[in-house]
Amino acid sequence: MELTAVKTRLRSAVSWQPDTRKAAEELIEGLGDVDAAALMFFASPAIGGDPIAQALTRHFPAAAVIGCTTAGEFTERATGTGGVSAIALPRSLVRTAAAALADLDRGVDAGITAAVAQLERQLDRPLRDLDPDRYVGFVLIDGLHGDEERVNDLLGNAAPLLSFVGGSAGDDLAFTKTTVYADGTGHDHGAALLVLESDAPFRVIKSCSFxxxxxxxxxxxxxxxxxxxxxxxxxxxxxxxxxxxxxxxxxxxxxxxxxxxxxxxxxxxxxxxxxxxxxxxxxxxxxxxxxxxxxxxxxxGTDLVAETRHDLRRAADDLGGHVAGAVMFNCILRRLEIDQKDLGDQFVDALADIPTAGFHTYGESWLGHINQTLTAVLFGAPRSTTD
Structure with a gap:
């Protein structure tokens, strides 16, 4: 099936500028004048996530913003390291959005419980009451403390029917410090949570080439x-x-x-x-x-690029071929395979011009913590345009 671009699309942007201020300016220019309900960014530690988080939060004050440091960044146009990618979800597609930063220093259970309560206050309802066909969650977890399994378990307990999709923050293979961000604030031992009410159908993707x-x-x-x-x-x-x-x-x-x-x-x-x-x-x-x-x-192993393309096509077919964009989380081990086999251009081509932002992770999340996998959420056309 041919993918059909929809009028209401996610906006992706990427910058490879080594200067943080210029990188932030380039991102903001790339995202344009979108009326964003939510925004996600993924920044190499070489760029510096704190200034990026603060610049995006200032420029999009009405948006829920989360992000993290990475082991590589990509959009539908390029993949590389040392840069920053971002994606904006417009209000024409996302009805409501809530973000929270879980501080895990005093315990994973306490930190996630407090963050879930914060999300529920913003949404004015318990997470377990949310319609899983209309709501989806994103989770970014610091990649060095080994808390991913417990974080995912706790989110599953708090919202048994809701998908939380995401990845573990990276630090360009230094393995010294990773950081997650929510609404301008960062933490190197935490989890950034985002819950969206989507006016478009969506599909969760899990792709692994084994x-x-x-x-x-x-x-x-x-x-x-x-x-x-x-x-x-x-x-x-x-x-x-x-x-x-x-x-x-x-x-x-x-x-x-x-x-x-x-x-x-x-x-x-x-x-x-x-x-x-x-x-x-x-x-x-x-x-x-x-x-x-x-x-x-x-x-x-099988064919990483072919499997990725096949799984994205199948999700797009489920959405009737109407694709607004995607947010993706790709394992660092898959990135190393892409690098070793010189598959960067083919990997980007597999994204089929779908507006995308993502990063190469220290682990992937969906229904638990996994490795050597791509997890993603693919959004279709707003229901009002297809009903």
């Missing part, structure tokens, strides 16, 4: 909070994994891990968990939690 190789592994011993698996099938995890892949323990590293993550299979689809490193010569540390007695499938 398939099972036919080898099932059972987690028999794991340190869940530390995301370490000590045993697979009752034996040292690194040894069992290396045998399944077909290499020695000393050959295990980022290349093998990126090519062969494991997947929790749900309804025939993999939810990816990616190994990060060998621990003490026998354990495997993952980028997200895996639980004891969980059965996972060893994976092999």
């Amino acid at each position: 398939e099972p190789v036919g080898r099932t592994l059972t987690i028999t011993d794991a340190d869940v909070p530390e995301r370490i698996v000590w045993e697979l099938d009752g034996r040292p995890a690194a040894q069992v994994y290396a045998e399944a892949v077909g290499c020695g323990i000393h050959d295990l590293g980022s290349t093998v891990f990126m090519s062969h993550p494991v997947g929790l299979m749900i309804d025939g689809k993999p939810w990816i968990r990616s190994p990060q490193q060998v621990v003490e010569g026998r354990g495997l540390k993952f980028y997200c939690q895996v639980l004891p007695q969980m059965q996972v499938e060893l994976m092999r």
Whole structure:
């Protein structure tokens, strides 16, 4: 199906200016005179997120604004590092928007509970009462404290029917400090939340380019909070994994891990968990939690660009081909694969000129915390234009 541009479209912008002030000016110029109900931005730490957050909040005072630092940025026109991307959702598409910043320093539970209460005050109703066909949530979580699973669990408890889609903030692979922002305020141990009431239909997308190789592994011993698996099938995890892949323990590293993550299979689809490193010569540390007695499938890669294009097309078809724009969260490991294989132009081409802003993440969120995946929300035409 051919994608049909709609009159009411999201506005995306990107700047590769190294000077923060010039980058903010370029973003604002790119977004134009849109009457924004909500705005999201994704900034390299080289640019500096604080001035960007403050500049956008000042220029769009009536909009709910969230953002974060990144491990790369992209729009439907370009992908790269060291820049800042942004997207504005117009009032003709979004009826209401509420943003809150969860401070997790005093505990994840307390921080998310307070932020949810703030959102509910702004929306004047409990999140669990929101119509999931009209409301959607976005969540940006700092990428270095390992709180993603608990944040997603708490959001699921507060709003069981509502989708929260997003990613973990990055810092260009320095792994020293990531920051999230809401309405001009930043925090390096927090979560930025945004809830929208959309006047357009939308679809949540989960795209990952892997398939099972036919080898099932059972987690028999794991340190869940530390995301370490000590045993697979009752034996040292690194040894069992290396045998399944077909290499020695000393050959295990980022290349093998990126090519062969494991997947929790749900309804025939993999939810990816990616190994990060060998621990003490026998354990495997993952980028997200895996639980004891969980059965996972060893994976092999397929075609990242083709899978991305296919999943976006399918969502667009579900929307009748009427596409207003998208917000996307793409794993840093997928970005590294894109870089290694020189697929940047093809990845951008797969977005099919859909107005898009996104960033390369330290983990993706939707119904939980996952790896090596693209999560996204694709918006269709406002109902008033298609009814």
